[in-house]
Amino acid sequence: MNQIEIRTFIESMEEMGDIWTEEEVSRVYGGSTLEEALLDRRTQMHMHLNNLAALLNAGKE
Numbered sequence: 001m002n003q004i005e006i007r008t009f010i011e012s013m014e015e016m017g018d019i020w021t022e023e024e025v026s027r028v029y030g031g032s033t034l035e036e037a038l039l040d041r042r043t044q045m046h047m048h049l050n051n052l053a054a055l056l057n058a059g060k061e
Helices: 003-014 022-029 034-058
Strands: none
Touching (some): 003 034, 022 034
């Protein structure tokens, strides 16, 4: 990804409360396209949130 794409990724993830630095994005997703990186990270975030919801709901049983 180029610098503009890295900044776009950071801004998009910040909207979900997922904070990244330019160095982190470059290290983790530098070889990916912006679209691939966003899809991957959003998928990870949704899985994480689903796991948290399941844990919270399990405690109510």
